[in-house]
Amino acid sequence: MDSLALCNVQLDLERAFRDYRKIKDRGRPRYKSKHHSRMRYTTNVVKRNIRIDGKKIRLPKAGMVRIRIHREIPEGWILKNVTVSKEPSGKYYASLLYEIPECESQAEGAQREKRYLGIDYAMDGLAVMSDGTRAEHPKYFRQAEEKLAREQRKLSHCEKGSRNYAKQKRKVAVIHEKVRNQRKDFLHKMSRRLADGYDVIGVEDIDMRAMSQTLHFGKSVSDNGFGMLRTMLAYKLEERGKDLVKVDRFYPSSKRCSRCGRIKENLTLNDRIYRCECGNVMDRDVNAAINIRLETMRLKAS
């Protein structure tokens, strides 16, 4: 047993209880489940006890383990801790936390005009930008999800506890992991592009959990693409010394005309095109995204 693994869990638990008491809407910590919880542990670096050596990593107690490194680690970064996890597919991952000595990222030229972007959540697809572009899930998502559904159906026909059940379950887990990784990869690339291209990004402050309950769009892989995108944007913008602005959820972004500011009270979810008396005709989601951008600029100015 790695002694630091236990220390870290205790710290996690303490923090969980502290957050539970202090932060509104934070759930009570629950017990882990042998069936559902991810198996993982975190260990800290103490006097070079953990190091990467070519294609191997040295871990306390485990010793030298062969790894595949997915990105170059720049000179001068300091390794702080390692989290080893086992996915349901049976694969092991090591996540390495590094400290960057000085803030290299925040020194960007500050004196030019700021670029603003508003993003509206779109129920079909993923998001709509205020510049009129639409972010759609790539086609391979659908394909992978169909495959996943097929294999899950097969699993339901296997006898529980049997050899075939275990085999099929593993197969489902492998596809599951693939879908999850594809989604993450896609969102990482998109959020990176946006964080590089804009200085201030406005998003709706919607409660994704409440939303998925009321709209039942929980698909096979319960995807919360927009929520994940928001999380990624938040830290990617912060790394670059930029801002993510959350626009109040009661701000009437859909009902307001982005050209004249009139409010259309009788707008329904079925109206895909926004038509205003002032002659403004545009896609409903684009109109909302432009409003979010305008509100973001207003909030930043005040």
Ligand SMILES: [Zn+2]
């Ligand atoms: Zn108008």
